[in-house]
Amino acid sequence: MAMAQENGKGWWDEFNDTIGPAARNLAELESRSTALRTHGPLVIPGMLQTEDYARAVLAATEANPQRAGRYTEFRLTRQRVLTGDSPVTCRAVVHESALHTLVGGPTVMRGQLLRLMEVSRLPNVTVQVYPFEAGVYAAHTRSFVIFGGGAPELDTVYLEHPTNSLILRDGEQLDEYAKMFERLSELALAPVDPESHASRDSLSLIQHVMYAL
Template sequence: MAPRSNPSERQRRLGAELRKLRLRARMSSDAAAELLEGERSRVSHIEAGRINVSNNRLYKLLRAYGCPPGPCFDELMGMGQASGKGWWDEFDDTIGPVARNLAELESRSVVVRSHEPHLIPGLLQTEEYARAVISETESDAQRTERYVEFRLARQRVLTRDTPFTYRAVIYESALHTLVGGPNVLRRQLLRLIEISRLPNVNVLILPFKTGAYSAYGRSFEIFGGVAPELDTVYLEHPVNSLFLHDGDQLDEYAKMFERLSELALAPVDPESTPESHESRDSLTLIQHVMYTL
């Protein structure tokens, strides 16, 4: 099989982790090739995500590289066994590689942490809010509807049989931006409150008064599995979105998210009574903005 020219994020990540483990074990590409009974170029292709590695050979490499049994070993084996196929295949007529990578990342995540400074995060959007957002960059009405369907399908990860934990820190600006007009925004804010009833969803609002916020003005998501060292940071960009997995980068964004969480108001708790509200918590702020609409 010819090497693929556009590996998925999962394929690139598996290859990068195998290279990291090989170098840590001080094993040459030639020695790894001998384990695989192949040429050195095969190892290079595997580490670049351009070709697959069978389960047996992946197991052999992980053992030879000294990867101990445990969550990291199991998750790497799972990444190698995954086919990359899923519910998102039905949208191949519309979505590109980045959207596919996001859907696949979400499908195998245990916890997702999201920071959004300008808009309500996609996993929390109503249909009409999502349509208003997508139509700003997509002029074709049919494609817009397909993108909306895809975004709503992604939201099923929050209510599947084994949903991941979702923590979102949203800057107050997103509550005021009139996406689709006042009525659309008001229903979106109601949706924020309603979805917070899910035990696995945690929504925090970062108020305007947070003076230190200027240092954190970029949206990002952290996708986490059972092995924290295999987390992935996603940075959305109109031209070239990025998936980061360097250890120092992971630590930096994890610390940034925790700092944002500390600066934010207490999380939305739809079950609380008005008497139990803090003088300034996320629910109170959302309700205040809704009142102004």
Template sequence: MPPRKTPSERQRRLGAELRKLRTGARMSGDEASALLDIERTRISHIEAGRVDVPRNGLHKLLRAYGCAEGPLFEGLMEMAQDRGKGWWDEFRDTVGPMGRDLAELESRSLALRTHEAVFVPGMLQTEEYAHAVITEAESDPQRVRRYVEFRMGRQQVLEDSPVTYRAIIHEAALHAQIGGASVMRRQLLRLIEVSRLPNVTVQIFPFEAGAYSAFSRSFVVFGGRVAELDTVYLEHPWSSIFLRDGERIDEYAKMFERLSDLALAPVDPESAPESHESRDSLSLIQHVMYRL
């Protein structure tokens, strides 16, 4: 099978981790290829995510690289066995590789931590709100419809998987009149409703908390069973990127906790009105909603 031209993020990550382990073991590409009795160029393709490595070959490489059996070993083996097929493949006609990578990462994650400085996070958007946001960047009605369907499909992991989802949303996102007052009112109601899910936590970062949220910008931390394989996604209109470096991931994880400390207490839809002795995320959302 010829090398693939556009590896998925999972395939690139597996290759990058194998390269890191090989160089850490001070083993050359020639030595690794001799171990599997394959051409040297194939090791390069494996480490770039362009070709797959058989299960027994991966097992042999990991042992030779000094990766002891344990969480990382098992995580890499599982990553290699995953075929990456899912509901997101039905959207290849519209959604690009990075969007599909996001859906696959979300489906494989056990914990999602997202900070959004401008919009309500896509995982929490109503269909109307998503339509209004996407229409700003896409004029073709058919493509808009497909993008909205894709975004709604991504949200299923909140109910169908054991993922823990934490969102910190800047107050500015509550005031932006995306789609008009009625659309925003229903979107704010959605934030309250989704907070009833036991695995979802929503916090609002208020204006008075300062500029830390603006400097942090928007990002998502994808966490799995193995911390070494966590990923950070930085969204940008022209060049969104995935970060795989452990130190950078730690920085964003700490950044998220700092944002959480500065943000208002999480939305708790079941709390009694008299329990709100000080302003919290729920009271701020309700305040903005009632003024629309």
């Protein structure tokens, strides 16, 4: 990816005043990946967040407004991998809980839900909602991202944690998370399709939640 430089430096170095090693690793992984598979159980995945939504999420963990603003800017800059010259393929499975979790108030949430519908118009982005009625699945409470490399053995799993995020590269662990994501996708509703008129798919559920706010 053009955003990652061969000498190991990248755009993320501009945020060294704020972000730590885990965030830098995340940005570099995203910039070097060809595909992303992300699952958000309680909040919308960062790659799909609006500025207002991201700011509200980050303000909940960062009391310093200036630092929260820098974190927000960093998160939005990461999203450029979806729309650059060589955009990555992004598949996201979002639990219905994330649609109902009120982040930043009704206006912010309506903007965020609208963003999910709009970003799904990109040919490289697929968004599915895992509905309540699908029940419990082993992975549905875990937030994770699978970064696709040029070959399966180069894939990486990122597990975000408030104090100690993990990066997994072990083959068996990669295979486990890949299978979990595919199962989540199978159990989720049909992907958001702005042209869809189905009575029960990801788009209709997002619209239902948005209009109820």
